[in-house]
Amino acid sequence: MRVLFKTDYNQDIKFAKHGGYTFWYGLLLAAVFIAPFALDTYWINELTRVLIYALAGLGLMVVTGFTGQVSLGHAAFMAIGAYSHAFLLSQGVPFLFSLPIAALTSGVVGLMIAIPASRMTGLYLTIASLAFAIVVEDVIIHWESVTGGNRGMLVDTPILFGYEIFEAWEYYYIVLVLLIMSITLVLNILRSPLGRSMLAVRDSEISAESLGIRVARTKVLAFLISASLTGLAGGLFAHFIQFLSPETFGIILSIQLLLMVVVGGLGTVHGAVYGAILIGFLEASISILKDVLPPAIGNQPGLEPGLFGLILVLFIIFEPEGVYGRWLKFRTFLENFPFYRRNTFKRQRSYLKTERMR
Amino acid sequence: MSFFEIENLSLSFGGVKAVDDVSFAMNEGEVFTIVGPNGAGKSTVFNMISSFYTPDGGQIRFKGEDITEVRADQIARIGIARTFQNIELFEHSTVLQNLLIGREIHSRVPVLRQLIFDPGVRRAELVHRAQVEDVIDFLELAHYRDERIANLPYGVRKKIELGRALCVEPKLLLLDEPASGLNPEETEEMGFWIDDIKNDLGISVLMIEHDMSLVNEVSDRVLALNNGRVIAEGSAQEVQNHPDVVAAYLGGAA
Ligand SMILES: Nc1ncnc2c1ncn2[C@@H]1O[C@H](COP(=O)(O)OP(=O)(O)OP(=O)(O)O)[C@@H](O)[C@H]1O
Ligand SMILES: [Mg+2]
Numbered sequence: 006m007r008v009l010f011k012t013d014y015n016q017d018i019k020f021a022k023h024g025g026y027t028f029w030y031g032l033l034l035a036a037v038f039i040a041p042f043a044l045d046t047y048w049i050n051e052l053t054r055v056l057i058y059a060l061a062g063l064g065l066m067v068v069t070g071f072t073g074q075v076s077l078g079h080a081a082f083m084a085i086g087a088y089s090h091a092f093l094l095s096q097g098v099p100f101l102f103s104l105p106i107a108a109l110t111s112g113v114v115g116l117m118i119a120i121p122a123s124r125m126t127g128l129y130l131t132i133a134s135l136a137f138a139i140v141v142e143d144v145i146i147h148w149e150s151v152t153g154g155n156r157g158m159l160v161d162t163p164i165l166f167g168y169e170i171f172e173a174w175e176y177y178y179i180v181l182v183l184l185i186m187s188i189t190l191v192l193n194i195l196r197s198p199l200g201r202s203m204l205a206v207r208d209s210e211i212s213a214e215s216l217g218i219r220v221a222r223t224k225v226l227a228f229l230i231s232a233s234l235t236g237l238a239g240g241l242f243a244h245f246i247q248f249l250s251p252e253t254f255g256i257i258l259s260i261q262l263l264l265m266v267v268v269g270g271l272g273t274v275h276g277a278v279y280g281a282i283l284i285g286f287l288e289a290s291i292s293i294l295k296d297v298l299p300p301a302i303g304n305q306p307g308l309e310p311g312l313f314g315l316i317l318v319l320f321i322i323f324e325p326e327g328v329y330g331r332w333l334k335f336r337t338f339l340e341n342f343p344f345y346r347r348n349t350f351k352r353q354r355s356y357l358k359t360e361r362m363r
Numbered sequence: 364m365s366f367f368e369i370e371n372l373s374l375s376f377g378g379v380k381a382v383d384d385v386s387f388a389m390n391e392g393e394v395f396t397i398v399g400p401n402g403a404g405k406s407t408v409f410n411m412i413s414s415f416y417t418p419d420g421g422q423i424r425f426k427g428e429d430i431t432e433v434r435a436d437q438i439a440r441i442g443i444a445r446t447f448q449n450i451e452l453f454e455h456s457t458v459l460q461n462l463l464i465g466r467e468i469h470s471r472v473p474v475l476r477q478l479i480f481d482p483g484v485r486r487a488e489l490v491h492r493a494q495v496e497d498v499i500d501f502l503e504l505a506h507y508r509d510e511r512i513a514n515l516p517y518g519v520r521k522k523i524e525l526g527r528a529l530c531v532e533p534k535l536l537l538l539d540e541p542a543s544g545l546n547p548e549e550t551e552e553m554g555f556w557i558d559d560i561k562n563d564l565g566i567s568v569l570m571i572e573h574d575m576s577l578v579n580e581v582s583d584r585v586l587a588l589n590n591g592r593v594i595a596e597g598s599a600q601e602v603q604n605h606p607d608v609v610a611a612y613l614g615g616a617a
Contacts, residue, residue: 014492017459018485190478197477197484198470204456205464212451215413216531217439217468226474272455 018196037181041174049173050245051285056180057241059281060187062265063274064235067191069263070271071200072227073207074122075131078138079262082232084145084254085111086239087160088152091249094161101165104240111236112229119228123221126210138259145251157250160243170244180241187234191274194230203227207272235262257310264317287316364427366391366567367535372421373591374407381407383591384421391534394561394568394581398602399588400611405571406448408588409537412569413438413445425535440468444533446524448540448571452512458523459508462498465530466491498526502556518549525556529564536560538570542577554580575603587611 020026041049065079090107094100122133145152152158163170163179170176194200202223205213210220243249261284269280291309302308365388374382382404389395397405410416412423414435423431425441433441444465453461469491472484499505502522507515512523521541528536541557542550554577560566561581572578578585578599585602587595595605602608 014489014496015485017492018488193478193480196488197480198467198472199474199477201456201460201464202467204460205453205467208453208455209451211415212447212453213464214415214435215439215445215451216465216527217436218464219436 020192041177046173049177051289053173053177053180053245055281055285056177056184057238057245058262058265058284059278060180060184060241061235061238061262062269062277062280063184063187063191064231064233064238065262066231066266066271066274066277067194067203067234068227068231070266070273070276071195071203071207072224074224074227075127075263076134076231077131077256077259077263078134078136078141079231079235080254080256080258081138081141082111082115082235083239083242083258083262084141084251085114085232086236087243087249087254088145088158088239089236090240091158091160091243092151094163095158100163104237107240108233108237111239112233115228115232115236116225118232119225122228123224135256135259138256142251142255145254152249152251155251157248160247160249163244176244183237183241187237188274191234195274199223199226204272257313260310260313260317264313267317268320287313365389365424366393366426367569368422368424369408369412370422370424372408372411372423373419374411374416375419380591382411382418385588385591385593386421387586387593387596389567389569389584391567392561392565393583394557394570396570396572396578396582396585396599397588398572398575398578398585398608399594402590403588403611404591405588406539407591409445409539409571412443412537439531439533442534443537444528444531444535445537446521446528446539446541448543450517450520450524452520452524452527454512457509457511458504458515459495461512461523461527462495462530463491465498465527466494468531469494494532495530498529501529501559502526517544518546521545521549521553522556529560529566533566536566536568538568538572540571540573542572542574550574550577553577557581575599 040052044052061079061083064082065076068074068076086107089110090103093103093106098106118134118137122130125133146154148154149156163176165179170179194203202213202218205216205218206220206223206227213223214220239254246253265280265284266276267280268283269278270276291312295304295308305311368388370386372382372385373380385404385408387395397408399405407416411418414433414437418431421431422429425443430438430441453464456464470487472487476484499508502525504519504522504526507519507523512520515523521544525538525541528538538557541553545553557568557570557577558581561568568581570582582599585595585597585599586593587602587605587608589607589611594607594611595602597605
């Protein structure tokens with residue numbers, strides 16, 4: 006077993022808790038930075054897609070994984086980010102300004118949604134978020150002067166310091182750097198009072214309140230940050246798909262995002278990244294599967310959402326801690342081999358919490 | 364002026380008078396205990412102090428100020444912290460995180476600086492960390508520091524919840540049945556800690572408790588409730604021998 010001897014309180018604050026972290030994450034970082042040299046355009050694009058998903062999932066993680074507010078409407082924030090960015094670009098706003106403005110626009114919408122929504126809990130909030138996503142889709146369809154409505158909207162090529170970004174690998178690096186910056190931001194939140202307030206609100210609102218945490222304010226901030234990150238992902242996604250149309254950001258995308266954070270592992274940054282990798286992989290496999298299956302099944306319109314929904318349910322039932330949780334268990338197994346106890350991760354008898362305040 | 368005072372407090376749920384015209388006052392530095400059979404209204408009194416419930420009538424005063432209308436998230440800032448009868452910890456976080464959340468009211472760094480985590484934020488975090496470590500030492504929790512709550516046994520959780528309330532650095536600590544679910548050794552240990560909290564940390568304690576050995580050991584004064592009404596007040600001995608209290612516990616009408 007790995008025992009950490011702590012000599013300094015800074016150790017609890019640092020990102021790299023011990024040498025192993027530095028080594029493995031250093032290796033991962035090196036790998037993602039040299040990847041474009043080893044891969045062809047197709048794979049660079051696939052990887053870029055995964056990174057964008059990870060960023061969108063990171064946003065959803067803030068509100069669902071850390072703050073415990075299940076949103077089934079996060080595709081709408083991607084849509085707001087994507088359309089605002091595309092619109093601003095078309096009006097001649099430079100990429101470097103347009104992208105953050107688009108992210109913030111999405112964030113502000115998230116904030117405005119959160120102010121009434123922060124009074125709701127559980128299922129009600131989820132349903133409200135779903136309704137919100139439908140409204141956004143409708144607005145996109147009808148606000149033709151800005152969004153092109155059902156005809157869709159072409160996205161300009163990004164121009165950075167007067168240099169047009171045409172190549173897949175160039176764009177990959179832009180996305181990668183923004184993802185790393187966003188992850189750093191989220192990790193900073195997690196080691197700060199705000200992040201802890203979020204966890205507190207997620208696990209017990211009444212004891213959070215009794216400790217002086219302003220529950221509604223925490224939820225609103227979580228939505229602001231979450232919607233900004235997912236909006237940023239939307240802006241990046243706009244260039245990636247180059248053409249925006251309302252159905253791109255429908256309910257299926259919202260379910261996919263939720264699937265990502267649940268399957269990846271709720272409540273961890275790892276979860277968002279693992280989830281994105283898994284979804285990327287799943288999308289690829291489903292499109293292969295469609296070719297293999299008889300057309301009667303393969304061309305069913307409900308195939309993708311059906312499969313996504315099924316996987317979501319299976320994970321919630323059998324592995325609520327997600328892929329990352331599964332990996333932690335496996336690692337503990339390896340570290341303790343052959344002394345692993347089956348029950349290491351079994352919860353202690355859980356105590357019923359029905360009459361919450363008594 | 365008393366340190367902490369409740370005057371004619373009442374609250375009904377539907378037709379049930381859960382708390383009915385309850386008054387009492389406690390002095391600074393005291394351990395004041397509320398006893399009474401199940402459903403007597405004890406926890407409801409706590410929930411009104413915490414502002415989770417708004418009383419139908421009456422007043423709650425702390426250091427001379429009326430705090431009846433103060434918002435729930437401001438109660439800790441005034442200097443009142445609490446534990447819950449059924450343990451309300453942050454289950455999926457570690458012990459350390461739980462205790463750090465207890466430092467919330469002492470954190471004043473603006474959110475934007477938290478996002479950047481500038482050196483000032485780090486310094487503030489290190490100060491909180493050191494404060495939390497004092498509580499960890501005090502309650503001997505070092506062994507569990509990095510464990511997630513979900514993996515810990517009940518007795519340890521009760522200690523952590525107490526520790527989290529201490530991290531608030533309150534003037535008044537509300538403990539709702541600190542010994543429930545504990546074995547006799549753990550209960551005895553809890554008694555020592557309550558004594559230390561009073562004597563060494565100088566925190567006044569308002570406690571609800573069923574376990575009479577603990578009540579006798581730590582209480583300066585005791586109040587008995589039944590059906591929402593005060594039926595006796597005095598020393599632990601006096602209250603226990605009071606005929607109405609005996610009757611209430613035997614199930615008779617008081
Ligand atoms: N939120 C609520 N809604 C309706 N009735 C309530 C509520 N909270 C408490 N009550 C009722 O108020 C009465 C007092 O409850 P309270 O929890 O204060 O009792 P208690 O003295 O703490 O009992 P115990 O020793 O079992 O914890 C009970 O009859 C209870 O059913
Ligand atoms: Mg009670």
